Structure formats: C-alpha cells, structure tokens
Amino acid sequence: PVPCREVCPPCEQLCKHRCKHSKCVRKCGQVCVPCKEPCDYECQHLKCNKLCGELCDREPCYEACPILLSCTHPCVGFCGEPCPPCRKCEPEHFEEFFYTGEETEDDAKWVFLQDCKHTLESTGLEYWLNMEQEGSEIVAKTCPRCKTSIVTVQRFMNLIKKTYSDVQKVKQKCYGKLDEIQKERIKCIRRLQEITFVKMVFPENEPDGLEILFAYLNSELPEVKRKKRNVLSSQKSQLLCFFTEFFILLYERKEEVWDKLNEEAKNTLTKKNKLLDQSVDEEEPEN
Numbered sequence: 001p002v003p004c005r006e007v008c009p010p011c012e013q014l015c016k017h018r019c020k021h022s023k024c025v026r027k028c029g030q031v032c033v034p035c036k037e038p039c040d041y042e043c044q045h046l047k048c049n050k051l052c053g054e055l056c057d058r059e060p061c062y063e064a065c066p067i068l069l070s071c072t073h074p075c076v077g078f079c080g081e082p083c084p085p086c087r088k089c090e091p092e093h094f095e096e097f098f099y100t101g102e103e104t105e106d107d108a109k110w111v112f113l114q115d116c117k118h119t120l121e122s123t124g125l126e127y128w129l130n131m132e133q134e135g136s137e138i139v140a141k142t143c144p145r146c147k148t149s150i151v152t153v154q155r156f157m158n159l160i161k162k163t164y165s166d167v168q169k170v171k172q173k174c175y176g177k178l179d180e181i182q183k184e185r186i187k188c189i190r191r192l193q194e195i196t197f198v199k200m201v202f203p204e205n206e207p208d209g210l211e212i213l214f215a216y217l218n219s220e221l222p223e224v225k226r227k228k229r230n231v232l233s234s235q236k237s238q239l240l241c242f243f244t245e246f247f248i249l250l251y252e253r254k255e256e257v258w259d260k261l262n263e264e265a266k267n268t269l270t271k272k273n274k275l276l277d278q279s280v281d282e283e284e285p286e287n
Contacts, residue, residue, distance in 0.1 A: 043080025084112040084119040116148035188244040
C-alpha cells in the first residue's frame with residue numbers, strides 16, 4: 001500500500017491492449033505505442049487505407065454477407081465480418097432479446113463478437129455501444145451480455161479506437177512524456193548538486209527537517225532505486241521538483257540566518273549540541 005502522503009503510482013500490471021498484429025508489452029500505466037501495420041479492414045465493397053493504430057477511413061459495410069455456411073444456409077452477418085453461427089441450425093445463439101426488437105425480424109443482421117463468442121443483433125449492439133459513449137466516464141467498450149471488453153470487432157473499431165485514444169490521453173496526463181520527465185529529473189539533481197549540504201547543530205537522534213527532505217530527494221530522484229529502475233510519473237516528477245525548489249529556498253534562508261550569528265552564539269549552540277549528544281549516549285542501554 002502507498003502512504004496517503006505519496007502520489008499514487010501508475011498501474012504495474014501488464015497492459016491488455018491488443019490488435020490483430022500484436023499486443024502491448026508495456027505496463028498498464030504507461031502510454032501504449034500505436035500499431036504501425038496497415039489496417040486490414042476490407043471487404044469486396046470497401047477498404048481502409050490507414051494504419052492499424054489510426055482511425056479507419058471507411059464506414060462499416062451494410063451489405064449482406066454472400067457466404068453460404070457449411071450447412072448450406074446463408075450467413076446472417078455483414079459482408080467482410082466474421083460469420084455468426086447459423087440462425088436455423090443453432091437458434092440458441094439468437095434467443096436473447098435486446099433493445100430494438102429487430103432481432104425478431106427474418107432479415108435481421110447479426111454481429112459475432114470474437115472476444116466473447118456472443119452473437120448480437122447489429123442495431124441493438126450499435127445502440128448499446130453509442131449509449132455507453134454518451135457518459136462522462138472513460139471505459140472500454142464491452143459486450144452487453146457478459147461485459148467482456150470488445151477489442152477485435154472491426155465493424156465498431158472506430159468507436160473502440162476513440163475510447164482507446166481517450167484512455168491514452170489520461171495515461172499521458174498522469175504518466176507524462178518520458179523525455180520531459182527525464183529533463184526535469186536531471187534539472188532537480190543538478191540543482192541539489194550545487195548545494196553543499198552542511199548539517200548545523202542538530203543531534204543525530206533528532207534530525208533536521210531539511211536534512212530529512214534532502215535525503216528523501218536524493219533517494220527518489222536517481223534513475224536507479226534499490227537496484228531497480230526508478231520510473232517517475234508526471235505527478236511524482238512535479239512533486240519532486242516542487243520539493244527541490246522548496247528545499248533550496250528554506251536552506252538558503254537557514255544558511256543566511258546561521259551566517260548572521262556571531263561566533264559566540266555558534267559556539268554556544270555547538271556546545272549544547274555536544275552535551276545533548278553525550279547525555280543521549282549515556283542513557284542508551286548497553287547491548
């Protein structure tokens with residue numbers, strides 16, 4: 001668990017986003033790299049000319065699928081889409097009523113969801129997916145029957161890609177651009193390196209607040225932490241930059257006050273500090 005005072009870290013689970021060509025190998029909290037392969041969404045009437053990671057430049061085809069199934073019955077899907085099960089031979093896949101009532105019509109067209117293997121009437125499914133999009137919450141498009149995420153149905157791929165793009169914007173805002181975060185990290189480290197931190201008169205068992213902050217910054221800013229890569233989110237980077245400037249401001253002010261003390265005052269504080277250290281050492285039980 002993360003302490004309440006800390007910035008919540010990005011999700012460390014593997015990203016579940018995938019397409020026909022590959023799947024994302026990054027962590028869930030990181031921004032995905034769009035697929036650069038040519039989009040293969042085409043039928044005998046229409047063809048997409050964009051890359052897989054871009055919005056398609058063609059509309060879904062509304063022509064009936066010309067394929068005859070192995071049972072010799074005609075397909076009840078659309079041209080260029082995966083064929084649903086046979087409506088006459090496997091009616092159990094078509095029994096559930098949906099939003100529009102068109103599923104009772106003989107000429108109704110159906111969409112087979114490869115992600116969960118459910119078959120749904122096209123008008124009702126399209127209504128469901130667009131209804132989800134009207135809300136303010138950014139969520140993946142899902143099957144209305146089982147809530148499985150829809151990621152491979154090309155007919156609705158532009159809806160899926162728009163949601164995916166919104167998710168990436170949220171990731172970008174929270175996680176930030178790595179090159180910009182790296183620049184800020186280096187800037188903060190160099191700012192701290194310009195300071196020769198001198199502990200003044202505080203005993204070791206009661207450390208100075210500035211000393212604690214200085215140690216914290218030197219622990220959190222490096223690229224390697226506890227022998228692991230220390231990846232900063234955009235929020236964490238901003239927080240560390242603020243702490244760095246805050247530390248420098250306080251340290252310069254403290255140094256200014258310390259320098260104004262005369263030698264007698266400095267010596268008095270130093271002697272009291274040493275006496276306090278000795279008394280603490282004497283009170284500590286021996287092992």
